[in-house]
Amino acid sequence: MxxxxxxxxxxxxxxxxxxxxxxxxxxxxxxxxxxxxxxxxxxxxDRTVIDALKSTVEHPQAHGYQSYQGIPELRIAMAGFYSREYGVILNPGKEILPLLGSKEGIMHISMAFLNPGDQVLIPNPGYPTYSSVTNLAQAEPIYYDLDLLRKGKPNLEALEQLDLSRVKLMWINYPHMPTGAPGSREILTELVAFAQKHQIVLINDNPYSHILNPEPLSILAIPGANEVALELNSLSKTFNMPGWRVGMLCGRADWVEAVLKVKSNMDSGMFLGLQKGAIAALNLGxxxxxxxxxxxxxxxxxxxxxxxxxxxxxxxxxxxxxxxxxxxxxxxxxxxxxxxxxxxxxxxxxxxxxxxxxxxxxxxxxxxxxxxxxxxxxxxx
CATH class of the missing domain: 3.90.1150.10 (Aspartate Aminotransferase, domain 1)
Incomplete structure (x- = not known):
């Protein structure tokens, strides 16, 4: 050994x-x-979610391998959710990638974009997986502070003083975990401009948008975000389905396609019953x-x-x-x-x-x- x-x-x-x-x-x-x-x-x-899973299990064809991109009905349901809840129009065939949980998506994205020596901007405090995945990809985490008195506004002025030439990705997370800072349309607009200026891929991790939050927001609703941003979302918290491991990546088609190259070599498609249950959840009122x-x-x-x-x-x-x-x-x-x-x-x-x-x-x-x-x-x- x-x-x-x-x-x-x-x-x-x-x-x-x-x-x-x-x-x-x-x-x-x-x-x-x-x-x-x-x-x-x-x-x-919800009961309809469980019933959708149960009814699918009875079909013999349900137990085979599924598409790496999920069934079309699931991607259409995800697109419908984004349209109703965030006012964001997505192409379900090209701009949505179902994931086996959004946590796994953090690794897929990092593998798709990062080379050894690249730098990644990570909120402090923030979800520990951003740092651990960055380290596993042999990239360098650069931490930035949040102003909790201003809805979690990042200190972009301090970041502008740094050499950002090696920064490839920036993780953001609104509503923020662990602090609960809600973020705002103004903060997301500033972040999109910052990413455009420095040619940084901006990723919003967005699993808490509907929990005790009167104004659910997607970064993809911000003008210009479709050029520089991706968004992770999840059914875990929103629909009480953490063990089902159903998430999604949304954003520009060529970036989603690059992540699919990684994902398709690391896992297989999602069990059909989970996909049917996810469709029922996404269509709840x-x-x-x-x-x-x-x-x-x-x-x-x-x-x-x-x-x-x-x-x-x-x-x-x-x-x-x-x-x-x-x-x-x-x-x-x-x-x-x-x-x-x-x-x-x-x-x-x-x-x-x-x-x-x-x-x-x-x-x-x-x-x-x-x-x-x-x-x-x-x-x-």
């Missing part, structure tokens, strides 16, 4: 992969752990979103109460599936996380896993029923 590839030394096991093993072992040992750490929706998909948001709004109010008991501060205008909380001056986020888990059997996420700007923060998930959050509040009492 001559050893592993050097790229494996650039990453660690994903935080939640390791931490959930510990949490699950605690539960197996009889500890009543309340998981407020991970953003895995606890509610089921506005009531689905309003009903979901009513539930999440009630949960968020309870999380705010929990945060206040812990003397944490938060932004009530933030959106998305999480509540991002700042520690009191002089208090340690890591110590709070450990105390919550080992003394109170409540799992929350330390902000530091999202980057250096998350050092004094913790994150709460809304993916627990109200009675569990109330129980967590009572444990703190």
């Amino acid at each position: 001559k050893g592993f590839a050097t790229r494996i030394n650039t990453v660690e096991e994903y935080y939640f992969s390791a931490k959930l093993r510990e949490v699950n072992q605690m539960i197996a040992d009889g500890k009543p752990v309340i998981n407020l750490g991970i953003g895995s929706p606890d509610r089921a998909p 506005k009531n689905w979103f309003s009903d979901q948001n009513e539930i999440y709004d009630n949960r968020r109010k309870l999380i705010w109460k929990l945060a206040e008991k812990l003397e944490l501060s938060y932004d009530p205008k933030a959106t998305g599936l999480f509540v991002w909380c700042k520690m009191p001056e002089g208090k340690s986020a890591e110590e709070l996380v450990d105390w919550m888990l080992y003394e109170k059997n409540i799992f929350i996420t330390p902000g530091k896993i999202f980057g250096s700007q998350g050092e004094n923060y913790v994150r709460f998930s809304l993916c627990m029923p109200e009675f569990k959050i109330l129980e967590a509040i009572n444990r703190i009492k």
Whole structure:
């Protein structure tokens, strides 16, 4: 054995992969752990989605290999979703690529665009996978800060002072995870102009647009974005389907085609039943979103109460599936996380896993029923 590839030394096991093993072992040992750490929706998909999956399973032809690009009906449903929800018109045959989850799309995009030594702009704090995939592609992450008081506006003035000649990609994420910064049309417009000026591929990771967010936005609705931007989207959070692994990449046809070259060599097509279920989900009406948001709004109010008991501060205008909380001056986020888990059997996420700007923060998930959050509040009492 001559050893592993050097790229494996650039990453660690994903935080939640390791931490959930510990949490699950605690539960197996009889500890009543309340998981407020991970953003895995606890509610089921709509009944029509499950029925579409079930009915497809009965067809003998459903179990063979499927197209790498998904069935035409799925791409048409994705295009219809973008038209209704964002006002964006996409060609379902050329500008949409179904994915086995949008997380995998981060790797496909990076493999399609990055060479060793290229640079990638990554938000700090931000989704850890942007950094790990960049490192695995032997590119260099360059981190940029967000102004949370201005809806997560990037510090583009600071970036303009850098040598950007090696920057190939820029990851953005609105509504932002983990902070809940909503972004805005104005911010996206500035980012499109920045990408045009510096010939950077701009990728908006957009899985939270319909969760506690009154104005769902797509970067592809911004004038000029179709020249410089791609967008990842997902059914995981929006439609309570994280385990189904259904995502999509949208944008200019030649870039989508390049990503397909990578994807088609790394995975095969999506099971037909999942595609039929995804079509049913994408065709749900506005009531689905309003009903979901009513539930999440009630949960968020309870999380705010929990945060206040812990003397944490938060932004009530933030959106998305999480509540991002700042520690009191002089208090340690890591110590709070450990105390919550080992003394109170409540799992929350330390902000530091999202980057250096998350050092004094913790994150709460809304993916627990109200009675569990109330129980967590009572444990703190």
